[in-house]
Amino acid sequence: MNKTFSIYRSSAGSGKTRTLAKEYLKLALRYRSDYFKHILAVTFTNKSTQEMKDRILAYLDDFSNDRSLGLAQELQQELSLDALTFKQHVQEVRSEILHKYSHFAISTIDAFFQRVIRAFTREAGLAGDYRLEVEQDEVVDEVISNLMEELGSNQELTKLVVELATNNLKEDKGWDVRPGLREFAKEIFKEEFRLVETGISQVTQDPGFFLTLKDKLRKEKFEFINAVRKRAETGVKLIQEKGLAFDDFKYASGGAYGFLLKISRIKSVDGVDDKEFGVRPFNDYQSSANWPSKTTKHQATILKLAADKLIPLLNEIIEIRKGYSAAISAELVLDNFYAFGLIADISRKLKDYKQENNMMLLSDAPYFLNSVIGESDTPFVYEKVGSFYKNFLIDEFQDTSGLQWKNFKPLIINSLDSGHSSIIVGDVKQAIYRWRSGDLYLLQKGIADEIGKHRLEPFELKTNYRSSKQIVSFNNAVFHSAAQLVAQETGAAIATQVYEDVAQGIQKKSDGFVEVSFLKGEEDEKWDEIALQRIPEQLERLQALRIGLKDIAILVRTNYEGQRIVAHLLEYKHSGKAKDNFKYDVVSNESLQLDGAGSINFLISALQYLQNPDNDIARAQLSYEYARLRKVMDDLHQVFTVTNQTTFESNLPDSFTKQKSALKKLPLFELTETLVELFGLGKAPGELEYLQTFQNEVLNFSSRERNDIGAFLDWWSETGRKKSIQVSGDVDAAQIITVHKSKGLQFKYVIIPFCSWELDHKRGPMMWVKSDQPPFDKAGFLPVNYAGKLEESFFVDYYKEERIRCYLDNLNLLYVALTRAEHGLIVSAPYSAKSNNLSNVGYLLYHVVQQPELAANWNGNEKVWSSGACTNYDEQRSLPVASLSLKQYAASSWRSKLVIRHHAAGHFQEQESETTTRIKYGIHLHTILSRIHYREELDETFSVLQHAGIINEQEKPEIRELVEELLRNETIASWFEKEWEVRTEVPVLIPGGEESRIDRLMTNGQQAVVVDFKTGNPTKTDSQQVNGYLETLRKMNFQDVKGYLLYIKTGEVVSVPSGKPTKATKQNKSQLGLDF
Amino acid sequence: MESFLKELARKVNAEPQFEQLTFIFPNRRAALYFRKHLSEVITKPVFAPRFITIEDFIASFSPYQIPDKLELVHKLHGIYNEVIGVHKENFDQFYFWGEMLLRDFNEIDKYVVNAEQLFRDLRNQKELDTSFDYLTEDQKRFLLDFWKEFEANITDNKQQFLNVWSKLFNLYQTYRQHLQQQGLAFEGMVHREVAENIASLSANKYSPVQLRFVGFNALTKAEEKILCHFVTQGSQMVWDGDEYYVNNKAQEAGEFFREYQEHAVLKQTFNQEFPSNFRSPKSIKVFGAAQPIGQAKLMGQILQEELNKGLVPEDTLIVLPDEKLLMPVLYGLPQSIEKLNVTMGYSLGNTSFFNLLELLVELQIGKRKEYYSHRQVLSLLSHPYVIAADPGLANSKRKEILRSNWMQIPQGYLASENPLHRLIFGDLSEGLLPYLQHVLKEIGSLESILDLDQEFAFQFVKLLNRVQDIMGLQIPDAADRKEFVKSMKSFLRLLRQLARAEKIPFSGEPLKGLQIMGVLETRNLDYKNVFVLSLNEGAFPSFGGKGSYIPFNIRKAYALPTTEHQDAMYAYLFYRMLQRGENVFLFYNTETDQLGQGEKSRYLQQLIFESGLKMESQVLHNSPMPLAVEPIVIEKTAEVQEAIMKLNEGNTYFKGISPSALVAYLDCKLRFYFKHVARIREPNEVEDELGARELGNFLHKVMEKFYKNLTQRKRNKLVEAGDFTDASQVINKLLDEEFTATYNMEPGKKVEYEGQSVIIQQLAQNFAARILEHDKEMAPFVMEAVEQDGLLHRIKISHAPGYAVLGGKIDRVDRKDNVLRIVDYKTGSDKLDFESVAALFDRNSKKRQKAVFQTLLYAFLYQTNFSLKADDQMLTGIMNREFLFGNAGFGLEMNKRRVYNVLPLMEEFSAHLTTLLEEIFNPEVPFDQTTDTKTCEFCPYKNICYR
């Protein structure tokens, strides 16, 4: 059988995107026309989606214009086409794609899944226009708050929560249960939880089982603690009764007395873990001779006490300690146990919340889809979605989760079964999204079993096209050793297996450099401070070589690091140290938070102030920001004197203080725009980007949530303030980017200032564990926090596995970081004097660079590893794309410019003082009268108006009566007689681009009668207007023209004499409308 | 370039008796422009020819009325529940689905499809019988392909699909009959009816030779039939196209024209070559910018530049495919634009009224007995319209609620004085809809309300009228809370859907000023300058339809429109709006949405890659560089010093310098300045998230009351073991009283704890009970002071004014024998071990224990205010968690040693204290910011400091 499923293992820089694009083009060009509709390419990020699309279009354009010849030739050969035919195919496919663009199916997994789900909303019982929510944290907050609201009315819940609170109180944890619950609730969105979910809710839904287990665990834990403590306390008491002190014992406070004292006070089981316990109790202290110190005066007392009482006590403790595993397991489980017990309640609330708000969480999608796609429904799925895929190209496969794969699998199998080919591309070494449930084992080995070996053809992309020789050889050597070290450290071979293929061929012709400096903290300066201070120097150094800032990336591990760098560079730039001809501008997607900009804080405090005028802090900030903006900061005390209303307002412009109440009437977005205008906030060029982003957030908020200052401010303080400005990569500034985000990207020069992340978890994640030891055996999966103390628990296997994976994650992260650079790589890392310390990647690197393969470039004195010379390797300085900038953030009110047609006028008038119903309904009467031709049409007209929502059932009889009343007037009634040819709302065109509209025109041969209905009080212009109509009619050759005015309020009819023609025709502006 | 309509007007004017003609346009706007052009070329007044939209034209042949969507979906809901409903579905849940079904039915009829066949279950059909003969072989294949899938295995999804599918024809039929009986119809029904009987219906109604169909492109089958009927009778068609896309088969924009050119009847109407305007020289500029705001503001800037170069607003069109850009664009327009006209809907959901209605419904949902919840009340009291009614009143109520921290607010308190307030906080006696309408009408008639607001209010009144008439909404009695809440929530969901979908027409002075339009509104209009925004997939072209229940293949089989159809339509609109333009400005959003969708529009790609037109491309970028953060330093100017002096006054406002003020000063000088000198207080907020502060407050209050009551009752200060019988009941009672007082509940009523207050109550109770247990063990003892206030002490300093006044309040002082204890109650976990007295004053010390500092300061104050006996000892400490629930003893621990008497420390303490106070009053030492940013983490002023 033909192998139709290809796996490309692609190490960093090996031309993966090109490979994918080529595969895509090959399929599209081979089958031509609109075959591309049947190819689904799945990318990992939105950005790569866009890139892939652009790349494919660009290639097609290139081919048809005789560029990118290398690739064109490869394709020509593989497709066995001559140049001319090839070009024809290219043009055809390009045109097909451009015009059937909706079928250009390159998307992220999430986007693809959403498309499928949308097609199944009905079957899935979702409301059709459900909202997709990405921000889980906000949802969690709401859910927990909603849960808390049930306290008091839901007895069982109340009991549990109160117990949890009291428990927290006693155990010296925060008594407020909400933060803990929130943390915990986040777990239930993870794939790990989904996999064990069904079993869990059964356990927690049975309160009896839950409570019994809880009691058992507590018993296990506290019996252990108390037993230890009781004996230790007895010992301590015996010692103290004799008046002995630390000095009387060998090892002083670290001796036997200290030991007993310490464990007499333990509060938790792990108080007696290995570290505390050590080895002395087992050997040293077994002999009483080892108890007293040499200098003590109480030698004899101690010897006797030890032999008679203390050593037996100690042995009792040792005996008890044999139950450590059970006790620590109980303790670990208890840590999350209450929250665990609340899972069912939390899930219930979550469900309610989602339903009430008609939303779906992004993380629900794969899970949900699983139920849709099932195992065998593929064609039906396509049917519903409206696309039929034959070929799948999946990128970054190492980051695909088990569940996601499960969803793809039936589709792929289906296509393979029909003889179509598919490919996946990935690199296990670059698997860094396990926290988003990425499962590298899938690519490493799982996929082969799932698809079947017989259909599978592996390829390796072995050459590095990205980086210079120095960088590639450095990485080849580093990761070869690093993987081995990690494997040793974790006792698992997986690291070496994953890095088996790390050695890459070198392709790049030009040279480059690598420079890794190892730093050590001094007394008052930590190593990272030094690293931080080096950044501006490094930027200067590169710029001195005429390397543009836009070619430099600074890779960080966390956003916090990014913020530090931004702050430091800002400070540096404003300090005397900054050099004249250098720039220190940086951009980062994450690090430039909105609340770092004055104009934004200005707006926020203005909103806060409008919302609550007594908010002193808002006043202070408003006053301060305004001073800052205008640079009048000489008297800060005056600025901060805000509790005095007069002083405070004198600091602000009148236009604001006078209009406060009017401002509040504006919808949120309009309010902020107006504030920008009033305070001239849009004039600080450096803050425009922030204002833009902020206003987008406001706009989004008000269309998504609600138009309410209070709600917005709440959202702001929770979420909004942390939003950051997005900056495109094409600007003249160095880019700060997290290692995670940098995956798939490349930069000419890379600085990694803090190469120091831990290999193990700093703070453990939660894990779902199981044990067949009683009492856990019946409980199924339970949540425990990852921590070293698991090592002696029943759950040790989970711990070990997690540790192995965690080390691998962090090693992979290092791989991604070190493989981004094209020409130059500059790294700062800490080192440890202790030789066997591998706790972070810096230490790991420190080890590695001293290995024989790398030692040649190692400078032990300076602690620098370097290779190649730091020079500008770039052929030419690349220019930023054509860009333009906003000169200011313009905001000006528009309401006065817009003339809108009022439908409302009259509906709300004089309602309070209304005297007659006729006034109240004047507008309706006008509408009715000007619609009907003849009396008989009344019924229909009423029904039309009612359907338009203009009048309602209750009003109808009243209004009807009013109409009838008018029609009892003879003159009026005569208008609605059949003898007339009637036109209503008659437009008459008048030369010069104008027209007038006559309410009612009755004609009979050369005779014409005009009627104008008025809802208001009579005015002088009324008859002028009618005269104008009459004049126009005469011009249109009517001989006998007559006019009437009907004042609806009073029912009065005024006849307009066909007197002398008045001045020019006056058009009736307000009625020049859309109805005709 | 002359516009299409102007060209047409010129031609029409040349015809004799053109006022007899009837023009049928795709939309009203085109007619309006045409009329204007016509009046520009005539020489004397004439009755305007008749203008009518195609919808009205078709409807004019039919006796049926077409109700609005709400009514149609509502009626469908009723029938659906009868015909299909396995379990009854609420209207709000059904709404979306109902809309979809209605859309499908509409399409079936507009495309004159045999519904019975379409909805047939063809699972076991290998071949189609003769009744399907009108389908082409391809179409038949689509059908069989689809149904083949159902032969093999019926999965759940398929089963569910079939369950509904098999009943749809019945639904379709019953629904139509039901409507017909009432003289109603949905649009498709009318179209079909008219199309099928056009020959008989049209007799004598119009004179076909006087009909002109102008500017059509994608016709439905029904429209096609109707038009063909008239064309054969001599009506004329005027097409608005361009050779660029008509003559190039790859261009989907020309697809319909090409189809009609081959059409048996319609082909005769193509008697002229299409003009070649699109390729005529024009300037095209493409701009990328981030998000709506970026595009809108950039557009404003470009427009300004063009105005400077002489652009005429009347010749200029701004197209907004995404309605969301409307406000940003309006605000971004150059000042010099004096008039503008907006022709697009503005969603009711975006108005403040919608927000108000939501709040009102939520207010009613949150109502318990006669109390409203502070959440909605506060929002309402600061809602613009509510303020507009009476700003003073709203504000004073809001203040009072905040000050007293009321969580539940009695209805009576709110529903007074102002008529609007009376309505809002009054009873729902007439039902929900009248309630909402009364409020709307009241607001609509306020004097201070803007025209536009009034317009919005009117639209809502209309909407609610419809809901009332159609659904006769029944809200269950509030007594049945569960049902009540359920149906209110369901109403709210419906309201949301309706309000978002309801667009207010911003129809103004249509022919004047700058024109802003949606995409559909541009049909047949041409401008010299064309700005198009949101050129992104999903906006322009918009995402393919809103979904259909009819599967893709079946749609294909019956020639129902698919996404391709829509794509072609949009493509036509795009190229058409550009074809006669001279200066074209295209804007796109450079950022995709959260799912990576909304990339640069295909039209841009098409222009770039294949049009051969010259284009300039630019991307908006501003270098971010926020104002530098400067350190804040407050020099002690004369005014500042004056403010500091106030601290020394012992009156109701200033009670000396408190221990916590000193702690603040040690934490951060600037914080001290903010809080105690500038007196910038933290705002009052009703904490519905009850927190640590409340727990502490309740505990203090309860302990105070307990001992005050006790000593009062006993008339002496001796506390004995016997005093603690019933202690826990007493505590509970005191707690109830405290809650009642704090939350403004009715005294004497049973307190029901709900939400977080359950926990607060429990914990306060736990704390108090433990304290009393301890006290009982210690009894007998003397309770010297409870919440001792007014302890002042003057300390001499060298700076002006020569002294500093300290003041403070001590939670409790008790005495057993000669040991006095100064006691602080705390619910947190403050530490009581410290290194030395000096360390307590050392800013940089990591172990500067604030709690210890405070207790020692109390001791100092007590000692200086009361004379002690010679052998008295003083112990200070905190009753906190460690003490009450852990195993800590009472008292401090200095340098690891328990402090049994603090009096010997006092001298050193006082010396440090003096130095500290000297510094505070020293004019040379400014108030500056702490260097330890950890201190800032929970500082209320951290936003000001950018920490």
Ligand code: SF4
């Ligand atoms: S934020 Fe920091 S520096 Fe500013 S006042 Fe508060 S503690 Fe002081």
